[in-house]
Amino acid sequence: MRRKVIAGNWKMNMLPNETISMITELAPKVKDTKNEVILCVPYTDLFYALLTAQGTNIKIGAQNMHFEEKGAYTGEISGSMLRSIGVEYVIIGHSERRQYFGETDETVNKKVKAAFKNGLKPIVCVGETLEQRESGKAFEIITNQTQKALEGLTEDQVANTIIAYEPIWAIGTGKTATNDDANESIKKIRKKICQIYGQNVSERVIIQYGGSMKPTNAKKLLEMSDIDGGLIGGASLKVEDFSAIVNFDR
Ligand code: PGA
Numbered sequence: 001m002r003r004k005v006i007a008g009n010w011k012m013n014m015l016p017n018e019t020i021s022m023i024t025e026l027a028p029k030v031k032d033t034k035n036e037v038i039l040c041v042p043y044t045d046l047f048y049a050l051l052t053a054q055g056t057n058i059k060i061g062a063q064n065m066h067f068e069e070k071g072a073y074t075g076e077i078s079g080s081m082l083r084s085i086g087v088e089y090v091i092i093g094h095s096e097r098r099q100y101f102g103e104t105d106e107t108v109n110k111k112v113k114a115a116f117k118n119g120l121k122p123i124v125c126v127g128e129t130l131e132q133r134e135s136g137k138a139f140e141i142i143t144n145q146t147q148k149a150l151e152g153l154t155e156d157q158v159a160n161t162i163i164a165y166e167p168i169w170a171i172g173t174g175k176t177a178t179n180d181d182a183n184e185s186i187k188k189i190r191k192k193i194c195q196i197y198g199q200n201v202s203e204r205v206i207i208q209y210g211g212s213m214k215p216t217n218a219k220k221l222l223e224m225s226d227i228d229g230g231l232i233g234g235a236s237l238k239v240e241d242f243s244a245i246v247n248f249d250r
Contacts, residue, residue: 008236061089170211
């Protein structure tokens with residue numbers, strides 16, 4: 001049985017003092033869950049988040065990283081920098097980064113490799129636009145994105161990658177994919193991984209759903225056969241909402 005992984009993506013929100021109070025309040029509310037709990041926070045909050053989460057079951061992730069180790073890349077943060085302070089996870093290829101910051105399948109692939117090289121677990125985002133969905137290309141798009149993101153990884157690395165299927169039209173819009181649609185897309189991604197890396201790998205890989213997941217729709221989504229967790233934006237900024245999603249099965 002795959003575990004459920006509930007990850008918050010704070011995006012560009014929260015100052016250090018808010019980070020400390022949010023995690024302090026959240027920790028006792030999620031301490032008894034058997035689900036994995038991750039918060040992906042802005043770079044400037046990482047250190048505070050790591051300190052506050054010490055001794056709890058909350059893991060900390062970043063929202064991006066550069067693929068190079070070091071050098072003349074003003075403003076960038078490398079995988080080794082993240083790992084050196086104790087970060088465990090990193091979101092790679094979020095649709096907002098693809099859309100606004102020129103992230104491509106190629107840079108995503110380089111970043112995923114660099115993440116593993118530095119002992120970070122990548123949460124790789126894939127997802128189609130509304131236009132792509134309406135023209136019947138969604139499955140092709142998301143399976144291609146997945147294949148390209150994972151290119152050159154070992155089977156074990158693929159099995160340890162978390163994939164977040166996030167239909168772009170559902171992010172921050174209040175629109176969620178139906179439970180069946182989300183499950184169907186995730187099945188297609190798993191099938192592609194099975195074709196390339198075999199069934200053992202495809203049955204181990206965690207594939208989350210993301211896009212307007214909230215306490216009112218989380219349980220139904222998370223109970224679907226192939227949805228192994230959620231990547232949660234807006235609802236991860238409120239202790240009540242995020243803890244309710246983490247505790248969907250309690
Ligand atoms: P949302 O964001 O939950 O606010 O739709 C999800 C995401 O972008 O990861």
